[in-house]
Amino acid sequence: MTACLALLALAQPKLPANAPKLVVLISIDQGRADYIDRFSDVCLPPKSGSTLGGIRWLSETGVRYTDAHHHHVPTFTAVGHSILMTGSIPALTGIVGNDWWDREKGKGHYSTEDDFYKTIGGDSTAQSARPLKVTTVGDELKMATNGRSKVVGISFKDRASILMAGHAADQVVWFDYKAGNFVTSTYFSNTLPSWAEEYNKSRAIDAYLGKTWKPSLPESAYVNARNAPHEKGPKMFAHTHPKDKSSSYYSSVVASADGQNVIFDLAEKAIQTEKLGQHETPDILVLNLASNDYVGHAWGPNSPEVLDVFAVTDRRMSRLFNMLNKQVPGGIDKVAVVVTADHGVCGIPSELSDVYKIEAGRVSGSAILKAVEDALDKKYGDAKWALDYNGSNIYLDRTVMDAKNLNHSEVEQTAADAAMTIKGVYRAFTRTNILEGRIPDISYRTWITNGLNPLVGGDVVVLDAPNQVETGATGTTHGSAWAYDTHVPILTHWGGQKSRKVGRRVYTHDIASTLSTLLGIEYPSGNVGEPLYESLPDAFQR
Known part of the structure; x- marks a missing residue:
């Protein structure tokens, strides 16, 4: 025993x-x-x-x-x-x-x-x-x-x-x-x-x-x-x-x-x-x-x-x-x-701008989606193109792209270009370019590639400019690749x-x-x- x-x-x-x-x-x-x-x-x-x-x-x-x-x-x-x-x-x-x-x-x-x-x-x-x-x-x-x-x-x-x-x-x-x-x-x-x-x-x-x-x-x-x-x-x-x-x-x-x-x-x-x-x-x-x-x-x-x-x-x-x-x-x-x-977290935009003279502001997610919809409608015809935007990823309707026999990469780029027309948006990157490694050799490149999951990620990744936040009229938020958030x-x-x-x-x-x-x-x-x-x-x- x-x-x-x-x-x-x-x-x-x-x-x-x-x-x-x-x-x-x-x-x-x-x-x-x-x-x-x-x-x-x-x-x-x-x-x-x-x-x-x-x-x-x-x-x-x-x-x-x-x-x-x-x-x-x-x-x-x-x-x-x-x-x-x-x-x-x-x-x-x-x-x-x-x-x-x-x-x-x-x-x-x-x-x-x-x-x-x-x-x-x-x-x-x-x-x-x-x-x-x-x-x-x-x-x-x-x-x-x-x-x-x-x-x-x-x-x-x-x-x-x-x-x-x-x-x-x-x-x-x-x-x-x-x-x-x-x-x-x-x-x-x-x-x-x-x-x-x-x-x-x-x-x-x-x-x-x-x-x-x-x-x-x-x-x-x-x-x-x-x-x-x-x-x-x-x-x-x-x-x-x-x-x-x-x-x-x-x-x-x-x-x-x-x-x-x-x-x-x-x-x-x-x-x-x-x-x-x-x-x-x-x-x-x-x-x-x-x-x-x-x-x-x-x-x-x-x-x-x-x-x-x-x-x-x-x-x-x-x-x-x-x-x-x-x-x-x-x-x-x-x-x-x-x-x-x-x-x-980012500082409150109005405090940054009014007190410390730092360029800062608020970005509208709905404005980003509208710009994307308008650009895709103009180029490819009317449709409901964007399914969702979660503050970083824009999800496009791939079934619409397929029904119109469109190249996904080209549609993604059109959407990304449209997103970048909105004040406060710094850059927008397409799913195809991220997954294929075709992103400029910039300091935050790895942050972008690490963040995109090929199965559940979006078709366009939006990066707001420094000190620009997507939130309501008061307060502040986080979500960016900038030092105050990382x-x-x-x-x-x-x-x-x-x-x-x-x-x-x-x-x-x-x-x-x-x-x-x-x-x-x-x-x-x-x-x-x-x-x-x-x-x-x-x-x-x-």
Whole structure:
């Protein structure tokens, strides 16, 4: 019997002895790289006695990559999150936007929607990871440990938690604004995780009814902040949430620092309930902080609101790190922490132009489509030519082209030329030219080719000019190939590292292979990145 047990123990696949007990990847949604330095004065110190700080603890005692970028367009939420744990690019993942045109079904497709399954905890459209065509680090870890490792994903956004956690994740939740609950789908489980169900039943998220989000810091902390052009109140803002439960109320909470507290409270409950980091095999938690994104869209990157939610983020990170330091055997050095972002953001156009004299503006997607329709009608005859435009890809009706016996490449070029007549559009590239490598040798060429998936991508890819955004009359957005959208932080911390600041160019698709190397598992199936060797222990150095 003893001999049999010994043989069984030898047969168990083993991960490296220095592998972390827990991987925690945190995506600060819309977290531009410059925030790490610009807002450092409002962050906690790296360490105070035995208490760990937040952002500065990571950036000053771990490894910080100062020239980290996303390597694709468009830089949208779904796309960015589909890269972080796959190490891939949209050309391989199939995630080419927050939505795209489904040619088989003849309708628009939201990035993670999947009506084959059912939502648990609400009535919204079910979601799954099936649109993601490659594996994640979590998927590879599940396979390497025969399913013994736990993989958990948490966000207000379905497209964030799902696309980071992957196909084989144990528990993935997101928020249903109509129900006011965190939900999941039968793709992942037939029941809601107990910690999410308990949180829903507590109605803790309703604690902010009629309450006001006010600055959490002294007025002097906001000296470098500027109110958004449409914000006429004082810099020491006061945004009051609705008094009645509704989707508007929940949207208001999520788009505030109060939402940040909600998501961290839920993450802490998940860690405690699932005992993450306390198992024989490593676990993974992926956490998206969506509130930063909603606040940034509404008030812009230079606003006191963005600074305030970043300060709250820092303090909640500190609390999380100290909790893990106590809960995980071996302490925080046995936790592999990565903090990054899914994209950055442009400044508010009217602020850029009116205050700083920078050419900036807003681009009309409908104007782009009209120009394309008019040009194709004029050249080839009346028809409904454009099926959809998702802020990056124009989808043309190929059945119309075929019915008129037209050359697809020529029609694409006519559409691209028409799109470039619209003010604010910088360039437009055809599907044929991208797939055949016939793009000028320009600095952002790779971003374009990495972003086009031959199966679900469009027929024309539109690139807006710098500081031109496709959004409403106020606020701002992201999606371009320019530095303010691609430049994001990559901060890492785990045992065996030598703290340092690294200035070489790296990409967000390098994170997955780094974690895979640390865990001793295979890279995800669509990985194109290289390990961030400065973050790895000496045994892995080049």
